[in-house]
Amino acid sequence: MKLLLKAGRVIDPSQNIDALMDIAIQDAKIVQIGPNLSEGQTNGRKGPSSKTKTIDLTGRVVVPGLIDMHTHLREPGFEYKETIETGSLAAAAGGFTSIACMPNTQPVNDNRSITEFIKRKAALAGRVHVYPIAAITIESAGRSLTDFRDLQDAGAIGFSDDGKSVLNSALMRRALEYASSIDMPVICHCEDPQLSAGGSMNEGFVSTELGLAPIPAMAEDVMTARDIIIAEYTRTAVHIAHVSTAGSVEFIRSAKKRGVKVTAETAPHYFTLTDDSLRDFNTFYKVNPPLRTKEDLEAVKEGLRDGTVDVIASDHAPHAVTDKDVEFEFAASGMIGLETSLALSLKLVDDGILTLPQLIQKMSFNPAKILKIPKGTLQVGVDADVTVIDREKIWTVDCHQFRSRSRNSPFHGRRMKGKAVMTIMGGEITYDESQNNA
Amino acid sequence: MKLTQKDLLGIKDLSVEEINLILDTAESFIEVSTREIKKVPTLRGKTVINLFLEASTRTRTSFEIAGKRLSADTINISSSTSSIVKGETLIDTAKNLEAMNPDIIVIRHSAAGAPHILAKTVKQSVINAGDGAHEHPTQALLDLMTIRSKKGQIAGLQVAICGDIAHSRVARSNIYALTKMGASVTVAGPATMMPRYIEQMGVKACCKLEDAIVDADIIMMLRIQLERQTEHIFPSLREYSTYFGLNRKNITLAKDDVLIMHPGPVNRGIELAPDIADAPFSIILDQVTNGVAVRMALLYLLTGGN
Numbered sequence: 001m002k003l004l005l006k007a008g009r010v011i012d013p014s015q016n017i018d019a020l021m022d023i024a025i026q027d028a029k030i031v032q033i034g035p036n037l038s039e040g041q042t043n044g045r046k047g048p049s050s051k052t053k054t055i056d057l058t059g060r061v062v063v064p065g066l067i068d069m070h071t072h073l074r075e076p077g078f079e080y081k082e083t084i085e086t087g088s089l090a091a092a093a094g095g096f097t098s099i100a101c102m103p104n105t106q107p108v109n110d111n112r113s114i115t116e117f118i119k120r121k122a123a124l125a126g127r128v129h130v131y132p133i134a135a136i137t138i139e140s141a142g143r144s145l146t147d148f149r150d151l152q153d154a155g156a157i158g159f160s161d162d163g164k165s166v167l168n169s170a171l172m173r174r175a176l177e178y179a180s181s182i183d184m185p186v187i188c189h190c191e192d193p194q195l196s197a198g199g200s201m202n203e204g205f206v207s208t209e210l211g212l213a214p215i216p217a218m219a220e221d222v223m224t225a226r227d228i229i230i231a232e233y234t235r236t237a238v239h240i241a242h243v244s245t246a247g248s249v250e251f252i253r254s255a256k257k258r259g260v261k262v263t264a265e266t267a268p269h270y271f272t273l274t275d276d277s278l279r280d281f282n283t284f285y286k287v288n289p290p291l292r293t294k295e296d297l298e299a300v301k302e303g304l305r306d307g308t309v310d311v312i313a314s315d316h317a318p319h320a321v322t323d324k325d326v327e328f329e330f331a332a333s334g335m336i337g338l339e340t341s342l343a344l345s346l347k348l349v350d351d352g353i354l355t356l357p358q359l360i361q362k363m364s365f366n367p368a369k370i371l372k373i374p375k376g377t378l379q380v381g382v383d384a385d386v387t388v389i390d391r392e393k394i395w396t397v398d399c400h401q402f403r404s405r406s407r408n409s410p411f412h413g414r415r416m417k418g419k420a421v422m423t424i425m426g427g428e429i430t431y432d433e434s435q436n437n438a
Numbered sequence: 439m440k441l442t443q444k445d446l447l448g449i450k451d452l453s454v455e456e457i458n459l460i461l462d463t464a465e466s467f468i469e470v471s472t473r474e475i476k477k478v479p480t481l482r483g484k485t486v487i488n489l490f491l492e493a494s495t496r497t498r499t500s501f502e503i504a505g506k507r508l509s510a511d512t513i514n515i516s517s518s519t520s521s522i523v524k525g526e527t528l529i530d531t532a533k534n535l536e537a538m539n540p541d542i543i544v545i546r547h548s549a550a551g552a553p554h555i556l557a558k559t560v561k562q563s564v565i566n567a568g569d570g571a572h573e574h575p576t577q578a579l580l581d582l583m584t585i586r587s588k589k590g591q592i593a594g595l596q597v598a599i600c601g602d603i604a605h606s607r608v609a610r611s612n613i614y615a616l617t618k619m620g621a622s623v624t625v626a627g628p629a630t631m632m633p634r635y636i637e638q639m640g641v642k643a644c645c646k647l648e649d650a651i652v653d654a655d656i657i658m659m660l661r662i663q664l665e666r667q668t669e670h671i672f673p674s675l676r677e678y679s680t681y682f683g684l685n686r687k688n689i690t691l692a693k694d695d696v697l698i699m700h701p702g703p704v705n706r707g708i709e710l711a712p713d714i715a716d717a718p719f720s721i722i723l724d725q726v727t728n729g730v731a732v733r734m735a736l737l738y739l740l741t742g743g744n
Contacts, residue, residue: 211550211571211610234688281551325529327549
């Protein structure tokens with residue numbers, strides 16, 4: 001099977017490409033990239049069975065397959081919220097060819113068998129490359145390290161106790177040191193649980209009015225600062241997950257200036273929504289870290305603009321109706337994002353915060369670099385993971401059309417501009433908007 | 439004039455005209471409770487469900503009496519008798535109650551926003567009888583009514599609200615109510631009990647009781663929740679009562695005709711010295727009396743009365 005992607009605007013930050021080009025794909029690899037390729041040119045190899053499918057992508061943007069480095073697939077343990085299969089379908093529909101999934105399943109992904117299980121189920125679904133992130137500590141309980149090398153051998157690509165911080169600072173130090181010695185990233189959910197105890201929204205004027213127990217921005221900031229301090233001291237790399245506060249952005253910015261090997265991600269809701277959305281107690285807006293203030297939102301945008309924040313990741317967190325249709329303080333935290341992340345992020349381009357190549361870098365090349373996976377590029381020879389974007393497509397979010405098993409998106413009903421219209425993973429079309437006249 | 443909204447969820451959403459309508463209507467109902475036969479047929483054939491999922495004596499009894507004096511059928515559900523203890527969700531409970539076709543559901547709940555969930559779920563009117571630390575609108579309305587009847591008007595009065603502001607729905611509803619009606623509000627409490635940005639609600643905040651009660655026309659003392667000590671919001675009861683308790687000595691800082699209010703239940707000897715609670719300028723029991731009238735007014739107005 002050969003594919004020839006014709007006449008799209010190809011953007012590949014890894015090669016500084018932003019031009020009208022064609023891409024030839026054969027045997028699941030990119031074999032050629034350049035202007036005006038013809039069907040016969042695909043690498044000169046012409047087998048008898050080789051039939052080339054040409055796709056005209058005039059007016060489309062063609063980018064390295066998007067990568068979401070922060071998702072929750074819920075399997076094993078919470079299959080009623082999401083499965084690896086439904087999450088994979090959602091990822092492909094959202095334009096993603098690779099996703100990393102967090103270990104807070106039941107049981108926690110803290111051992112080889114769970115990691116292998118996830119890889120096996122993902123291969124079976126076959127819609128997206130799934131990269132398991134294993135727990136830093138056994139059961140993510142913060143007491144003792146998991147078998148990092150064994151998990152690495154089993155296919156884990158990083159470590160995180162996502163959902164909580166490793167509170168024991170000495171243990172966190174050892175985790176960063178040990179992970180760096182095997183060249184594996186550590187991803188930190190930054191939250192001081194005493195400062196956030198009992199809280200269900202950001203501490204600010206809105207929480208003052210609503211009387212909901214507040215989570216101060218500093219609950220995130222003190223842990224961001226601590227993890228940076230540990231990384232700086234041990235000269236190791238650390239990745240800060242879902243940055244939501246102005247304070248954390250500033251800690252990361254100044255650390256980067258000092259040369260600390262810190263990277264950071266934020267999620268679309270932190271540059272799209274504020275705590276003002278909570279006023280009617282709609283639990284779909286409950287997320288952790290919580291939606292912050294306008295000032296935080298602006299700081300996150302500025303962090304994206306000036307490069308402090310390297311990555312946009314969805315923090316796709318599926319929850320069933322039963323988890324959400326309860327009193328606000330009892331509701332589960334999290335929102336799904338795989339199928340809305342790209343459109344919300346494209347708004348940053350429309351608003352002049354990022355150029356389109358910068359955005360693509362934050363959604364493909366940068367996460368690949370942090371996770372140390374051979375993705376996020378259209379270089380000849382790599383797996384043919386490609387996302388095709390229609391920048392102008394106007395569409396309305398309809399949670400009933402989601403591939404995800406869950407519906408907990410506060411963006412239901414929102415008009416969006418821009419959408420992934422074709423997703424190609426390893427040369428196979430995993431999503432095609434034209435086959436899906438929803 | 440009528441109340442146009444389906445529900446009463448908070449004071450924040452009420453206009454001054456609506457507040458005045460409720461207070462005027464309540465005053466007209468005062469007389470019913472003084473009759474020998476304390477009952478009028480106004481709400482005959484109407485059903486009021488009191489869904490009290492958090493402990494309450496005053497408010498629940500007050501709503502029940504209000505409904506009965508208007509001849510409504512009142513049903514009380516408390517958390518120990520509700521299906522909540524069997525694991526039923528609030529929304530399922532609401533749908534089941536709705537299916538029995540009551541006219542009004544009154545809800546008290548420990549979670550902020552619970553009445554809002556209920557109001558979105560059921561077609562009947564919902565009255566918030568206190569939701570977490572969010573709002574307690576009927577308390578604020580009965581407080582306004584009490585102040586208005588004692589002082590003649592609300593506009594221009596200096597009101598001090600003292601205690602655990604952060605955890606108090608009474609404080610929030612009264613801040614909305616009093617500032618809407620033109621009073622100046624000062625809140626006082628240790629910084630640990632003061633929510634951030636409270637001054638954006640249009641009040642002055644201070645950390646010393648004395649500063650708040652100077653020249654006050656009204657002092658509203660809040661109940662200190664003893665279980666909050668585990669959250670380190672006050673060091674000890676002894677310290678709290680010494681520095682944030684209202685007593686014979688510090689009350690002299692207020693205006694000579696100051697009135698003392700408290701939403702109850704009172705911790706005697708902690709936020710209020712016993713002789714202050716029982717003093718002639720204490721209008722705590724007037725608040726309770728007016729509570730029945732305010733709730734009668736709301737039941738009446740929300741079932742379409744005019």
